[in-house]
Amino acid sequence: MHRTGVLLALLSAVLFGASTPLAKLLLGAVDPWMMAGLLYLGAGLGLGLMKAGHRLAGQPASEAPLQRADLPWLALVILAGGVLGPLLLMLGLSRTDAASASLLLNLESLATLAIAWVAFHENVDRRLLVGAGAILAGALVLSWQGGGQWGWGAPLIAGACLCWGIDNNLTRKLSAADPVQIALLKGVVAGSVNLGLALASGAPLPAPALLAAVLAVGFLGYGVSLVLFVLGLRHLGAARTGAYFALAPFVGALLAVGLLGEPLTVRLLLAGGLMAIGLWLHLTEQHEHEHDHLPLAHAHRHRHDAHHQHAHGPDDAPGEPHSHWHVHTPLRHRHPHYPDLHHRHRHDGAAAEADEPPAHPHG
Template sequence: MPSTNSSAKSLKAEKTNQSAILFAFIAAAFYALSTPFSKLLLTNLDGTILAGLLYLGAGIGMLAILLVYKAFNLDSSEISLGKSELKYIIAMVILDIAAPIFLMAGLKMSSAANVSLLNNFEIVTTTMIASLVFHEKISKTLGTGIALVTLSTMILSFQSEGSLSFSVGSAFVLMACLCWGLENNCTRMLSSKDPKQIVVIKGFGSGLGALGIGLIIGKTLPEPKLLISALILGFIAYGFSVYLYVLAQRTLGASKTSAFYAVAPFIGAAASIVVFRELPGLNFWVALAVLAVGTYFTNKG
């Protein structure tokens, strides 16, 4: 009888793990859409305002879902956020205000395909912080993957083959990745709580914060058509994506979830090439090859 119970528990754990991996992959696919479509919106929108609208869209969309769950008493087992999580919530909101502003600045100066790949540096920052601060173990295989991902970002960060000048746009993207790496580990400390609440707080807090900064520096809100487009993109790429990411983190942890999330840059790069019909330079393809090997090792680790 004990062996039967043990087998059932093992099967349940395996299914939970598979679900978490699936959530991480879907979250990555949704987030990948943000780079090419944000680049399109930036032709008519200020970066700070767009950053705010993306997160605000996430907050509004997830609030609607949260209200439906409350109305029909669904997911009653979810634990609400409390005062003990306040420091992580504040840090999460501040970092989520800064990160997309940096990203939009970098996206204005760089190709969408390059930015899609550079986003993978978030894996490095997330994993290193998870290891140094929260003592998550990094295997040799995962360490190799992280080193290769770092190398690929260095290749992409130079303006062109034969040039040793560092791209300012790349620097902004890497700063965004650092902010999100810190933020991912703050979110990790909240992952046992209701993910819908987390996204609502993240969305409204970071969205209104970034919008406030944009309006203070003299930027204006866009026409309704652009505003609604940004909100919808935000709900898909920053709202539902983060909701699934938090669910995955419960089972996989911060570093492992980020490793599976590594497919996002490949999807984003492919979408960017299709949308903008621009073939990237040689450094992009070299970085892509290095990143592919690095992603393989991070997923194996």
């Protein structure tokens, strides 16, 4: 499951990383606020068509739907990650070259890790902290413009990363639910808000061909990427999924140099080297110890592995993987693990689950 989570997070990173230089390429003809709205609207519309296609094909649903208790968290996710994050990124991208902007997006993994550690008490070891320090050092190198000057582009992109760090940690609370439903709602609502605000400010809609290009970038770089990221959160937790997602800026920087012909400067190489060290430290982390699982009840997509040994009722979906409400009995064992849905325990010597068992959605 760890390898699955890593692969999902890395694929998410590749898609999002490619979207940054492509958005930079399109920004010359599209207003930044308009771009922010259209990217997320493309994500929502594309995922909506995909979900409708699955239903028409008669494919059974294997994911747990969002519950009423999830809606406040979803609203905060949409505000932070869907409305404010992309707007700040587009404003920063319009003031920064695409290669530097792509590498600065490493700050998202740093913000995600810091919030997961401080606010949500995920276990973060020395290796992750040293890697985070290397990433921060690289970001500072990119932000410095010489002569004692700091440009506005870097702080705006850093603000976007902070918004997405908040978003990633709040999305962790929703990661048991259907990731396509989460990304679809986020895309449609956030995209509509920014699109409406852009139109109200006088920004024109782009020509049809350009509009289609922006929507396509949004579908892959924000929609499909977000679905993969939510699945990664389910397996790895917020801090580590964010760490693997640090691959995204390198993908964007390489494409910016190759696709847009931007110069390969000493500053870019130095920052990239520092950030590569940080990413390597994150990717090579190992975590294994004996731990306890307290009783837990929830619904999510699962197979009958070591953590899912339960009886089925007559109304539960047949076949695997499937989704239904189930109860975990107490269990103590040792194996490599990360803060996924079933391993959010303390590391202070009392290996008890940190999260309270959620209430039944019908209770």
